[in-house]
Amino acid sequence: MKYLLKNGTVVTGEKSEQLDILVEGEKIVQVGKNLPSKDAQEIDVSGKLLFPGFIDGHTHFDLEVAGTVTADDFETGTKAAILGGTTFVIDYASQDKGGHTLKEGLDKWHKKADDKCSCDYSFHMSIVEWNEKTEQEIQDMIDHGITSFKLYMTYPAMIVNDCDMYKILKKLGKCGCFAGVHCENAGVIDALIAEAKKEGRLGPENHPLVRPDTMEAEAVHRLLVIAKEADAPVMVVHLTNKKAFEEVMRARANGQEVYAETCPQYLEFTCDVYKREDGRNFVCSPPMKGQESQDALWKAIKNGMIDTVATDHCPFQSYEKDWGKDDFTKIPNGCPGVENLYPYMLDAANSGKITFERAVELCSTNVAKIFGCDNKGSISVGKDADIVIYDKDKDFTISVDNMHSDLDHTIWEGKQLHGYPIRTYLRGNVVYDNGDFVGTPGLGEYVKRSPRKH
Ligand code: MN
Numbered sequence: 001m002k003y004l005l006k007n008g009t010v011v012t013g014e015k016s017e018q019l020d021i022l023v024e025g026e027k028i029v030q031v032g033k034n035l036p037s038k039d040a041q042e043i044d045v046s047g048k049l050l051f052p053g054f055i056d057g058h059t060h061f062d063l064e065v066a067g068t069v070t071a072d073d074f075e076t077g078t079k080a081a082i083l084g085g086t087t088f089v090i091d092y093a094s095q096d097k098g099g100h101t102l103k104e105g106l107d108k109w110h111k112k113a114d115d116k117c118s119c120d121y122s123f124h125m126s127i128v129e130w131n132e133k134t135e136q137e138i139q140d141m142i143d144h145g146i147t148s149f150k151l152y153m154t155y156p157a158m159i160v161n162d163c164d165m166y167k168i169l170k171k172l173g174k175c176g177c178f179a180g181v182h183c184e185n186a187g188v189i190d191a192l193i194a195e196a197k198k199e200g201r202l203g204p205e206n207h208p209l210v211r212p213d214t215m216e217a218e219a220v221h222r223l224l225v226i227a228k229e230a231d232a233p234v235m236v237v238h239l240t241n242k243k244a245f246e247e248v249m250r251a252r253a254n255g256q257e258v259y260a261e262t263c264p265q266y267l268e269f270t271c272d273v274y275k276r277e278d279g280r281n282f283v284c285s286p287p288m289k290g291q292e293s294q295d296a297l298w299k300a301i302k303n304g305m306i307d308t309v310a311t312d313h314c315p316f317q318s319y320e321k322d323w324g325k326d327d328f329t330k331i332p333n334g335c336p337g338v339e340n341l342y343p344y345m346l347d348a349a350n351s352g353k354i355t356f357e358r359a360v361e362l363c364s365t366n367v368a369k370i371f372g373c374d375n376k377g378s379i380s381v382g383k384d385a386d387i388v389i390y391d392k393d394k395d396f397t398i399s400v401d402n403m404h405s406d407l408d409h410t411i412w413e414g415k416q417l418h419g420y421p422i423r424t425y426l427r428g429n430v431v432y433d434n435g436d437f438v439g440t441p442g443l444g445e446y447v448k449r450s451p452r453k454h
């Protein structure tokens with residue numbers, strides 16, 4: 001199969017230019033002006049924008065958590081991803097507590113995902129227990145293509161203490177890997193929750209009050225001090241607020257290599273949503289923050305100080321969210337978004353809030369670079385032919401009825417987008433066409449990632 005996408009505007013992280021793309025099999029083999037079609041099928045895409053497939057570096061499909069399992073498994077989750085222009089997801093696999101190995105965690109996630117995915121996929125590995133055996137497993141993980149890890153500074157089932165944090169970051173840094181870290185101060189948050197309960201403050205509007213900006217910023221600060229001592233790069237995942245962001249900037253000024261990821265929900269909503277009737281549907285951790293923080297995030301997005309945007313897709317059904325109707329601490333934490341991120345960020349570009357090049361950088365190019373996905377992240381020769389064709393004049397209103405998550409609501413209900421993907425290729429295969437999913441579960445392949453080059 002050989003075809004030529006003609007007369008479209010190709011957008012990379014650096015520039016937008018009218019270029020033709022020649023695809024042969026799964027790869028982009030030529031990009032240039034007025035390419036001859038020869039034996040290739042010619043497809044006219046004039047007037048359309050062409051982007052590299054989006055990479056969602058933060059999903060939780062088929063995750064057992066909060067006494068249930070997230071609403072999307074790898075089949076429904078990756079199908080929803082494709083319908084929103086995402087051709088590659090990196091999901092969080094996890095080691096189990098109680099003497100279990102990283103390899104057991106990896107095998108478990110392969111069992112969940114293999115032969116079910118409609119887009120390409122890879123895993124980060126969460127480390128929840130550290131000992132000599134775990135340390136020896138890091139090289140094994142790298143051999144399996146896992147080069148990024150996850151550490152939690154909160155949640156009893158996942159939390160690692162400062163001692164292990166230091167040891168893990170140091171080991172990962174030496175191996176050309178790094179960790180993404182969930183930064184929140186667990187101890188003080190527990191105390192604030194106890195205070196709220198004692199005072200009978202049990203509605204979802206208390207969720208942001210017990211997880212304030214300062215307790216995220218404190219954890220980011222502590223993480224970065226530890227990372228500096230360990231001489232290791234690190235990523236702050238789902239960064240939500242101004243104070244935490246200032247900690248990142250301070251560490252960078254200090255010569256540290258720190259990556260920052262944020263999520264579209266923090267760019268769109270503020271903590272006011274928790275006062276709504278359906279406030280519990282917005283409960284995720286860290287929570288949405290105030291307007292000042294949202295403004296700071298957008299500014300950092302614009303000037304390139306935030307590196308990536310990912311969804312933290314972690315959906316729960318309404319009846320599960322209802323478990324916390326009378327006690328906000330019982331609401332399962334997490335929100336949907338895997339189908340919305342690329343269209344959302346491209347809408348921001350289409351309306352002039354950011355450039356299309358920046359959207360591509362945040363949603364694809366930087367993600368591929370940082371996570372060692374050598375064949376992804378750009379429309380250029382040799383890369384996988386993961387291509388999204390975008391109609392910047394097509395209007396789309398998000399509703400639970402036109403979303404494909406296995407979920408009975410969406411926090412994005414009613415959001416109007418100007419511009420929407422109209423066709424998507426995954427390694428040369430058309431998988432989405434004019435509103436319809438035309439892919440195949442199982443077409444998605446596991447992607448081995450590379451360690452960082454020193
Ligand atoms: Mn998290």
Ligand code: MN
Binds near residue numbers: 058060
């Ligand atoms: Mn997460």
